[in-house]
Amino acid sequence: MKNPRRPTIVDVAKTAGVAPSTVSNALGGKGYVDVKTRARILKAAKALGYRPNRYAQGLRTGGPTAIALVSSMPLGVSGGSSKLGFFMELAAVAAEEAIRHGLALILIPLQIGGKVPAIEVSGTLVVEPMVEDPFLESLVEGNQPVVCLGKWSGHDAVPAIDLMSGYTAELLLDHLRDTGAKRIAVIIGDTGRTSYVETEEAYRRFCAEAGVDPIVLRLRETGGELAGQIAATELFQTHPDVDGVLALVDAFASGVVQAAEALGLAIPDRVRIVTRYDGPRARTANPPLTAVNLHLEEVTRMGVELLNRILHTPNQTPPAMRMPIKPELVVRRSSRA
Numbered sequence: 001m002k003n004p005r006r007p008t009i010v011d012v013a014k015t016a017g018v019a020p021s022t023v024s025n026a027l028g029g030k031g032y033v034d035v036k037t038r039a040r041i042l043k044a045a046k047a048l049g050y051r052p053n054r055y056a057q058g059l060r061t062g063g064p065t066a067i068a069l070v071s072s073m074p075l076g077v078s079g080g081s082s083k084l085g086f087f088m089e090l091a092a093v094a095a096e097e098a099i100r101h102g103l104a105l106i107l108i109p110l111q112i113g114g115k116v117p118a119i120e121v122s123g124t125l126v127v128e129p130m131v132e133d134p135f136l137e138s139l140v141e142g143n144q145p146v147v148c149l150g151k152w153s154g155h156d157a158v159p160a161i162d163l164m165s166g167y168t169a170e171l172l173l174d175h176l177r178d179t180g181a182k183r184i185a186v187i188i189g190d191t192g193r194t195s196y197v198e199t200e201e202a203y204r205r206f207c208a209e210a211g212v213d214p215i216v217l218r219l220r221e222t223g224g225e226l227a228g229q230i231a232a233t234e235l236f237q238t239h240p241d242v243d244g245v246l247a248l249v250d251a252f253a254s255g256v257v258q259a260a261e262a263l264g265l266a267i268p269d270r271v272r273i274v275t276r277y278d279g280p281r282a283r284t285a286n287p288p289l290t291a292v293n294l295h296l297e298e299v300t301r302m303g304v305e306l307l308n309r310i311l312h313t314p315n316q317t318p319p320a321m322r323m324p325i326k327p328e329l330v331v332r333r334s335s336r337a
């Protein structure tokens with residue numbers, strides 16, 4: 001049995017004997033409508049069970065109605081096979097915060113190099129954009145309201161919540177050193193996200209101070225765990241002295257664990273492994289992975305609040321904002337001395 005058709009503004013207009021534009025004015029409080037006519041329209045709307053489409057109303061009136069949360073990270077990295085993880089953790093908080101501001105939330109998980117969907121929204125939250133991010137570039141060129149969760153590398157004027165990726169990398173590198181690791185390698189993605197750029201910069205400073213040559217592996221994000229496993233297998237074979245690995249992406253870190261296990265390298269006695277995001281992969285790995293609490297709830301709430309402020313004060317666009325709470329190390333068995 002088909003669901004009954006939802007009554008439209010045209011149905012209300014026919015029942016009340018007026019034009020659809022008159023119904024729109026009466027229900028939206030726009031323009032002058034005779035008191036008796038307004039009463040007749042309200043009675044017809046109630047009888048039909050008509051409910052205004054707030055999204056459509058916003059498009060007509062120009063008011064903010066819906067925002068989008070966009071990520072160019074492949075789901076194999078940002079969510080995993082279960083679709084849980086970084087992106088969905090942000091989405092859950094963003095949806096709650098958006099509703100608090102009277103906004104709907106639309107999720108747009110983009111594949112790298114994929115087509116940009118034509119979706120009508122009032123503003124957009126972009127999760128850790130790439131250096132060359134066609135979707136974000138199109139938003140900025142079109143003067144569309146946008147806030148990045150994680151700075152856009154090379155575009156400091158674009159409003160963003162700073163995830164403090166350099167500081168996070170220093171936390172993890174110092175921890176590896178303090179637990180006994182002497183030869184540390186870093187594995188990052190190849191898309192030039194700010195987290196990758198700032199992590200590599202922090203790592204190269206770390207190596208310079210220690211007087212050792214850096215080992216940086218850049219992997220394709222779409223490769224996920226398998227890419228991490230293949231790269232780590234080669235790493236351990238070509239650099240047998242490596243006893244610490246910072247795999248920034250948790251999917252890569254899972255692959256590093258698998259490689260170490262296959263080669264018979266005990267964790268953490270022979271090699272210590274750490275990652276950035278304290279998500280499901282880090283917590284359920286064997287052994288569980290040392291990671292960082294990025295305070296993503298607060299990051300997301302700040303992002304929605306900032307975007308909402310921009311929507312209502314378009315001529316006062318603020319710069320990047322830094323989290324009031326610093327990322328915190330969560331030590332687990334993968335690195336514990």
